Amino acid sequence: MQTNDYDSFAEAYAAENESNFVNACYERPAVLALAGDVSGRAVLDAGCGAGPLTAALRERGATVTGLDISAEMISLARRRLGSDADLHVGDLGDPLPFADASFDVVTASLVLHYLEDWAPTLQEFRRVLRPGGRLIASVDHPIVAYTFRQPWPNYFTPASYTFTWTIGGHSAPMKFWRKSFGAMTGAFNDAGFRLSVISEPQPEPSARELFPDDFERQSSTPGFLFFLVELPPIGNEGERP
Ligand SMILES: C[S@@+](CC[C@H](N)C(=O)[O-])C[C@H]1O[C@@H](n2cnc3c(N)ncnc32)[C@H](O)[C@@H]1O
Incomplete structure (x- = not known):
């Protein structure tokens, strides 16, 4: 069976992601906080899904391009963002269909x-970012996910794992790749990014009343890890790896 087939449950996933605790009150606000002032910036939202982050960045004055492997998710993003939105179906494992140095910021939220x-x-990401460009990425927290939630015999051995995600009565098999924290930071460094912020943020305080149990759990155990990594500014680019 095909894994990571967001096409099969795009509507259900998008509806859930829109206003649930984990995406709307924890993950998305954290990415937006790291992005800071994006007004006038060109942003690539890589793995944009149905575009909730794309829309939030656009509301903050950025010019946003979205890319996702799922045609259904892109079609939902188009419905949200309008027919002239710059949205692409594409695989982040392939070369990106964008010119060198065309973005100031790349977001890679949970992808x-x-x-x-x-x-x-x-x-x-390095190629399409301008010198001094920033990448903001959120991922499953490697220590919490792989030593507590779904323990793995050897934390350092990269491996995939599969599970079924059921949302709104629709199920899809997912395949994630485990990486240690060191493997993640090493990958950013090897690609020429400087680690600027690694954060384990708290959920939005306003979520406490709406989602008391989730809030309690999330405010004591991180679910995701957030990175802000940067390219050197022009004139200080050093050797390209
Ligand atoms: C957990 S969702 C997050 C979506 C969006 N970033 C958000 O926070 O609402 C993961 C997204 O990554 C996309 N995705 C998974 N693998 C991908 C790949 N290789 N290339 C591009 N997109 C991918 C999926 O189709 C899905 O829309």
């Missing part, structure tokens, strides 16, 4: 853990 090898993707 890198679908990729076995981050190197080609991070090289492409």
Whole structure:
């Protein structure tokens, strides 16, 4: 059976993601906080899904391009963002269909853990970013996910794992790739990014009332890990790896 087939449950996933605790009150606000002031910036939302982050970045004044492997998710993003939105169906494992140095910021929200090898993707992010450009990425927290939630015999051995995701009565098999924290930071460094912020943020305080149990759990155990990594500014680019 095909894994990571978001086409098969795109509507259900998008509806859930829109206003649930984990995406709307924890993950998305954290990415937006790391992105900071994006007004006037060109942003690539890589793995944009149905476009909730794309829309939020656009509301903050950015010009946003979205790319996702799922045609259904892109079609939902188009419905949200309008027919003239710059949206692409594409695989982050392939070369990106964008010119060199065309973006100031890349966001990769909850997508890198679908990729076995981050190197080609991070090289492409580097290519399409301008000098001084920033990449903001969120992933399953490696220590919480692989030593507590779904323990793995050897934390350091990269491996995939599969599970079935059921949302709104629709199920889809998912395949994620485990990577240690060191493998993640090493991949960013090897691709020429400097680690700027690694964060384990708290959920939005306003979520406490709406989702008391989720809030309690999330505010004591991180679910995701967030990275802000940067390219050197012009004139200080050093050797390209
Ligand atoms: C957990 S969803 C997150 C979507 C969006 N970033 C958000 O936060 O709403 C993961 C998304 O990554 C996309 N995806 C998975 N593997 C991908 C790949 N190799 N290339 C591009 N997109 C991919 C999926 O289709 C899905 O839309």
